[in-house]
Amino acid sequence: MKTIGIVGLGVMGGSFSARAKELGYKVIGFDLDQNALDFAMEKGWLDEGYTDPKEALAKCETLILCLYPTLMEGWMKENGEYLHQEAIIMEIAGVKSSIMDQLETLIPEGRQLVSIHPMCGRESRGIQFSSPRIFQNANFIIIPSSQTTAKGIVEASSLAKELGCGKISVLNADEHDDMIAFLSQLTHVIAVSLMNTHDNDHLVEYSGDSFRDLTRIAKINEDMWSELFLLNKEKLLTEIDAFADSLQNFRKTLEEEDVQTMKDMFIQSTQKRIKFDR
Amino acid sequence: MKTIGIVGLGVMGGSFSARAKELGYKVIGFDLDQNALDFAMEKGWLDEGYTDPKEALAKCETLILCLYPTLMEGWMKENGEYLHQEAIIMEIAGVKSSIMDQLETLIPEGRQLVSIHPMCGRESRGIQFSSPRIFQNANFIIIPSSQTTAKGIVEASSLAKELGCGKISVLNADEHDDMIAFLSQLTHVIAVSLMNTHDNDHLVEYSGDSFRDLTRIAKINEDMWSELFLLNKEKLLTEIDAFADSLQNFRKTLEEEDVQTMKDMFIQSTQKRIKFDR
Numbered sequence: 001m002k003t004i005g006i007v008g009l010g011v012m013g014g015s016f017s018a019r020a021k022e023l024g025y026k027v028i029g030f031d032l033d034q035n036a037l038d039f040a041m042e043k044g045w046l047d048e049g050y051t052d053p054k055e056a057l058a059k060c061e062t063l064i065l066c067l068y069p070t071l072m073e074g075w076m077k078e079n080g081e082y083l084h085q086e087a088i089i090m091e092i093a094g095v096k097s098s099i100m101d102q103l104e105t106l107i108p109e110g111r112q113l114v115s116i117h118p119m120c121g122r123e124s125r126g127i128q129f130s131s132p133r134i135f136q137n138a139n140f141i142i143i144p145s146s147q148t149t150a151k152g153i154v155e156a157s158s159l160a161k162e163l164g165c166g167k168i169s170v171l172n173a174d175e176h177d178d179m180i181a182f183l184s185q186l187t188h189v190i191a192v193s194l195m196n197t198h199d200n201d202h203l204v205e206y207s208g209d210s211f212r213d214l215t216r217i218a219k220i221n222e223d224m225w226s227e228l229f230l231l232n233k234e235k236l237l238t239e240i241d242a243f244a245d246s247l248q249n250f251r252k253t254l255e256e257e258d259v260q261t262m263k264d265m266f267i268q269s270t271q272k273r274i275k276f277d278r
Numbered sequence: 279m280k281t282i283g284i285v286g287l288g289v290m291g292g293s294f295s296a297r298a299k300e301l302g303y304k305v306i307g308f309d310l311d312q313n314a315l316d317f318a319m320e321k322g323w324l325d326e327g328y329t330d331p332k333e334a335l336a337k338c339e340t341l342i343l344c345l346y347p348t349l350m351e352g353w354m355k356e357n358g359e360y361l362h363q364e365a366i367i368m369e370i371a372g373v374k375s376s377i378m379d380q381l382e383t384l385i386p387e388g389r390q391l392v393s394i395h396p397m398c399g400r401e402s403r404g405i406q407f408s409s410p411r412i413f414q415n416a417n418f419i420i421i422p423s424s425q426t427t428a429k430g431i432v433e434a435s436s437l438a439k440e441l442g443c444g445k446i447s448v449l450n451a452d453e454h455d456d457m458i459a460f461l462s463q464l465t466h467v468i469a470v471s472l473m474n475t476h477d478n479d480h481l482v483e484y485s486g487d488s489f490r491d492l493t494r495i496a497k498i499n500e501d502m503w504s505e506l507f508l509l510n511k512e513k514l515l516t517e518i519d520a521f522a523d524s525l526q527n528f529r530k531t532l533e534e535e536d537v538q539t540m541k542d543m544f545i546q547s548t549q550k551r552i553k554f555d556r
Contacts, residue, residue: 099360102352119486133474139484167483187488191467193524194401195547197460197517205445205554206417206457208397210465211554213491218551226537233532239475244522246471251518254511259504266500269473273496275482276489 001025005045005060005074007053007075009036012092013066013123017045022132023162028056036127045130049272051131057082062155064116065091069227073102080106087111090159092118094224095180095232096173097145103177106146114152117176118165119184123219133164140165143176181235185242188225189236279303282337284324285331285353287314289400290370291344292408294321300410301440306334314405321407340395340433347505351380357401358384365389366430368437370396372502373458374421374451375508382423392430393421395454396443397462401497411442417444421454438453459477459513464521467514471506 005015009031019029019038029046030053031037037049050056057063061084065072072091085090090110093099096115103113120138122129140160142153153170160168171179175248195218229236253262282298284291286383287309295318298305305323308331309315315327328334335341339362343350350369361367367389371377376392381391398416400407419437420431431448437444449457473496507514 008406017405047501066554079389089378119484127303141484150503154280175491179481182478183481183489185486186475187472187492189470189525190492190526192543192547193528194465194468194521194545195550196527197521197524200460200550201553203461205447206397206419207461207554208417210469211461212556213494214465215293217488217548217553218547220542220544220548222290222548225544226540229532229540230535232536233535237529237532238528240525240532243472243475244525245530246475247518247522247525249474250467250471251515253523254507254515254518257508259508262504262507263500265474266498266503269418269470269493269496269499270498272473272478273493275479276493 002030002061003059003104005030005053005063005102006066007031007063008066008068008071009033009040009127009207010066011125011127011129011134012118013060013064014040014045014127015132015134016064016066018043018130018132019049019135019163023043028060032058054082058084060084062088062159063087063089065089067091068224069093069095069099069231071176072099074101074105076106078109083108083111085110086183089113089200090116090156093118093231094228096176096183098231099174100143100145104147104261107147112149112152113145113149114148114156115145115173116156116160117141117143117180118160120162123221125221126222132238135163135165137164137166141169141176142168142170144170145173153276177232181232181239185229185232185236188220189229189240191215192220194218280302280339281337282332283304283308283341283441284336284344285309285341286344287311287318288344288539289403289405289407289412291342291397292318292323292405293410293412293494294342294344294451296321296408296410297413297441299323299325303398306338307335307431310330317405328547331357332360336367338362340437341365341367343367345372346502347371347377347509354381354384359385361386362391363388366433367391368434372462372506372510374454376509378423380422380452382425385425390425390427391421391423392426392459394432394434394438395419395421395458396438396441399517401495403499403502413438413441413443414449415442415444420445420446420448421451422448423451455510455513459510461518463507463510463514464517466498467507467518468521469543470498472496504518 003026005028007030029049040046142156195215281305283305284306307327318324420434473493
């Protein structure tokens with residue numbers, strides 16, 4: 001069975017390890033934090049674990065980088081030369097163009113980058129929140145780099161199926177980042193902004209499902225999301241402005257008591273939302 | 279056992295009827311639509327049903343008005359004189375100040391208005407979506423009118439407990455409408471505005487839980503919600519503006535790449551949101 005290396009044992013890295021072991025792969029974990037390695041070893045999620053990647057990287061035919069986005073470049077600079085000769089390198093950053101540009105120039109001849117985005121996660125951070133079930137039915141996006149071969153795409157796609165993911169799609173990096181700016185980043189901006197709208201502690205006891213649903217993702221890992229937002233800054237600003245315009249359009253119909261236009265907006269949102277039902 | 283009258287057999291009226299029958303009350307339904315009455319009778323949710331309220335209103339010691347907000351005043355003008363001599367009248371409109379002001383002046387001597395707001399519902403309309411379970415653990419708010427006696431409050435509170443509601447609170451109409459403008463109406467404005475932000479049909483296949491959760495309530499009854507928004511216009515405009523400010527604050531930190539302030543906003547939203555966990 002193939003050997004998979006997992007770099008960075010947080011929520012996602014731990015979940016990849018756990019699931020890969022279930023599937024029968026040989027799994028090697030890399031993390032600077034010995035505690036994370038110990039945790040994974042005790043859980044039986046790893047065959048081997050290293051704080052220094054150099055010694056074992058050459059064994060990993062597939063390598064999944066589960067680092068914070070801004071750490072990927074430095075990691076590759078330091079360790080690229082130790083990669084398996086034909087390694088397929090996947091990285092799971094939540095934004096792609098900038099990260100992939102950085103990595104492509106650093107990955108030595110013979111290896112290839114195939115970026116992936118399994119659309120799942122946890123609101124809490126750390127390997128103790130990992131689970132092999134996290135991938136179940138999650139959308140999975142493959143983002144080819146200029147290095148990616150057909151073999152690389154097939155490998156990523158097979159992995160997604162084995163993980164238990166639902167719909168698998170292929171997008172280029174720019175399309176991915178457009179999509180993520182709207183569906184994921186803008187929704188987090190809205191949830192955070194709503195949660196931070198004036199004092200509202202005294203309303204806790206009256207809140208219903210709609211407020212809870214809208215603010216669930218206002219619990220957010222400040223280190224990772226600030227990185228992701230800055231790496232996709234221009235696209236996210238565009239989406240915030242488009243949403244702010246839509247909000248002001250609605251405000252205007254209310255201010256002017258333009259009931260027919262308001263009803264049309266409700267009918268439109270209802271029809272559009274129905275398409276997103278599972 | 280007491281007789282409860284239900285006026286308006288939509289989702290909420292049907293659910294009240296179904297639950298009241300379970301509890302052993304005698305239940306009389308009133309609706310202009312014979313089909314809704316037939317449906318409720320066939321389900322065993324009513325003892326009697328009438329399209330013309332006049333004949334049976336005098337039997338109803340408790341009356342629950344489940345009409346669209348703007349229909350309440352007209353109904354009371356037409357039928358107030360036929361009410362039970364000591365009727366306790368509850369109405370379930372989603373906004374209170376304006377509706378209660380209208381009703382109080384029309385309710386004849388001896389009867390009393392005790393407004394209620396069971397915080398539950400369905401995204402679809404019509405009695406076919408009713409269920410006696412809709413009230414289970416829902417927050418329930420009692421809003422006394424100038425007519426309300428201690429007996430009236432006790433009655434509303436007992437009903438809430440029997441229905442299976444969770445937390446029961448008492449608010450005045452102005453506090454209620456402030457709270458609802460933020461927790462319920464603003465959240466619907468946000469969901470509708472997000473759903474109506476540029477074309478997004480092509481993103482259906484990539485959407486994850488965060489987008490689905492934020493837009494669930496973009497499926498909305500345009501007739502009822504346009505009424506509710508207009509009846510609470512000033513308070514809702516204030517909340518939209520407060521949220522728009524919060525959104526622009528966030529936008530500014532991104533534009534200026536002020537990472538520390540952005541992280542502080544994330545930390546604040548996380549801490550605030552934790553208080554809203556059930």
